[in-house]
Amino acid sequence: MIDADHITTTVAGTAGRIAVVDHGGQGPDVVLLHGAHRSLLDWEAVRPALSGLRLIAYDLRGHGRSDPPADDDYGWEAHLGDLDAVIAALGLRNPHLVGHSLGGMIAVRHAATRPGCPGVVDLDGFGGGVPGLYPGLSAAEVARRRGEQLAMFTAMAGPEHVDAAQSREIIAAARTAAAAQGWNPDLEEANARRGLTRAADGSRTRRPAPRTLPALMAPLEGWDMFAELRHLACPALVVQGGRRPTLDHLPPDLQELTESLIAGITHEIDALRRESGLVRAVRIDGAAHMVHLDAPEVVGRLIRDFVLASM
Template identity: 30%
Template sequence: MRIQIQPGVHLFVDIEGLGQVPDGPVLRHKPTLVLIHGGPGFDHTGFRPFFSRFADLCQIVYFDLRGHGRSDPRPPEEWRLDVFADDVVRLCDALGVVKPIVLGQSFGGFVAQRYLARHPAHPDKVVLSSTSHHFGLARKIERFGALGGPQAAAATREFWEHPGPASWAAYEKHCRHLYNTRPKNPDAGRWMIFKPEILFTHTRTELPGMDLRPGLARVQCPVLVMAGEEDPVTPPQDAEEIVAALPAAWVRFERFAGVGHGPWRDDPEAAERVLRAFLQSP
């Protein structure tokens, strides 16, 4: 379905599970889990089918960010973290969702960090998965080089410094298969609508000077930070620095051995165990 969040702005939204569950003589409320996808330029389909397993605990909201996937095309000046972060609130308002649990994966974690900074009282809980607070190019180059050799290191530098179709093609060839330690679902790429112009624009504009840590001091809810030890694009050192920037009373940190980008892709059992415990925690 497509949901209007502002005049003329519609987001693609898919909802899984009941929000009110019959439980004897009452309807029991379940929390709402809002999933912010990676990218930029990708869509929500990277969350499927793994997150269906949490429908017993939560009503799950999948959506495509403004301008992404099946949502309305929008002009480049709107492809900004502040706009995406505020859209989380706008979407919840449109759906009548109060105190959501918000999960941001990779670029979605950038959005979730800006959302925490701009709307600290809005969420009930937040998950920051395989994400970063800054550009961190030197770490990316070192990690891809360690996994894929000089060609991977060179392709990493070239794409992140000069994003465009040619550098992306080389990055796809030499680096993308290094994101994870298990083979990807061969069908998943066919589900996705990829808009590379959004990726290139963000990489040229907001990403190089980004530092999301100052806003994390405003956090007012539990935050779970998840990091794969083998993640080359958002290395675990980035997660450590996010954890250090969060109020100690609110943060929980889980590292996953033998895991790359997106813990559930490489160790679904461990990721489910950690997420299920956090989703059910008070």
């Protein structure tokens, strides 16, 4: 059974304790940043393909075993402050950054605002907070539909505090989803358990708290990830999952919104692939948004080759 509580050290971040696993290893330092509603265990499927690197992973604030911010601050500077704290506490010198989804965007923001970053990898983290990424939809329509989407997902997120029976349901659902996607069910169970902290009365508190979804998504509004990428002073690898998601569960307006966003992102990725610059763009057709779980060996090789080549 995978240890859901795995921690090798805790670092004092700007909002409290940050749970860190220093996997060690010989080679360049690499910090791994997971996506929203996930944990540092996300990288377990990829790690076997990352030999020759020193790997450090941590739970983002309010996720897994890291403390939630008392003020619900999930802004860019808050995330970057935590990353700075991890880098300083572990004595890392200009590490490469690898992130998935929200973690990928944090990695890009770090590379854009902290001098000396040797390279950054963004796995399917593209934002979506600017109207220009939605071809065929006006800015007003994008704003309206994104508001509806956020409200729907927040309402569907469920309670913050759950009893033992509800916890078992969450864990069973994680295993079922893993089996359907071809992922490791034990790893998905551990990830689900890591997002449940036990209270004195035996109940569990979910991390991140479902009510914080708007705060988690707020930094994306108005932020153009592709413009930021094109202005980086260091090499970047951008990996897109090419398999389209199933959208049947969404109402028609939100299906159209998502289809438009996918088209906009694909257009930008294709443009990056044609440009001669510091950004390399790759699409993995057999993988979806969880590209590192869908194709861990392929993603691992891409990361390893990129890091070693940018030294």
